[in-house]
Amino acid sequence: MKYLKLHPWNVSYKKAVEIQGRLEKSIVLKCVAKNFRYIAGADVSYLPLRTIQSGSRQNQCIGKTSRRRSAGINKSEMFYASVVVFELKSMEMIEAVTASGKVDFPYIPGLLSFRESPILLKAFARIKSNPDVVILDAQGIAHPRGIGLASHIGLLLGKPSIGCAKTRLIGDYNEVGEEVGCYSHLTVQDKVVGAVLRTRKNVKPVFFSRP
Template identity: 50%
Template structure:
């Protein structure tokens, strides 16, 4: 099915607060058409591999505010390349009932052989014979990223979409912009708190 709108989602932290952000882009031109955020208290400890329980509720609240429904959502995190095959992209894909892709800077599960040096080169990320995702070179001679399908999408389509979202940087635009967005909100929160305290 045709993709016209794509989303990026990420979370940032400030003291005991969590900032979840979602940005909707036109696709493939990657023009921003909507942004929403949700600030909450942190209610779940940091436990590796259980990120969804910490970040998921706030991200879902941010998605509830979105007026434009995305065709695909990119998350800074894992899809099925997770010890329980249930990274944040898979988990939230089930809740949101949308196709989702996990896009991470580091590996959580699976093994891979070397990746070619050119943009678009990839190696399969596997556990025994099970394919969990791909280690994808998004820029020539720059460290690869770890892509895994989340929900309602296969690996080859995930890779193709990610590559269309690479402009200048190693990370796809929706994930990178969502990261910048939540960090801007965090910095504004920090400034407000400083004003109150001083």
């Protein structure tokens, strides 16, 4: 599927925050359809990527040079993204694609999209079908500037998106009941930005935030 390229990704912290502020204004918070047929789910995993010199004699030196171990270490990482598309009605998998690549942007709470979006979009570009909605392991608007990774990706793909995170980034909520289906509102300054939902018994609830 196609996506919009509204801005560069290799930017400074300050610039990234500016971009988020600009994009946040175009987030639409309303249900645009009620009978979604296809849904795409995406996630990313990664591994440290070391320079071939690391661990070699260059890093085994003693004395003065040994204090510079990190100088020869490449701090980038190899990322692997996957996107799967399901038909909701039948829960049949329609497609599954992957993409990989190096990433240099560090993990900074609130700027996760600048770390994971490029590789995610590379994977989404390989999807042949046209999902009606996408869901990501990240926050939507439950974010310091109202534009988490799920919202950001939704904008670039031009699709409704759902953020489904395993832990909280921002917001307050009451303890969630133990039974499946129990949930609490996730609020930021009295504004409901999501819900903390118990999807399984004896399992931590997940943080759903609106697209």
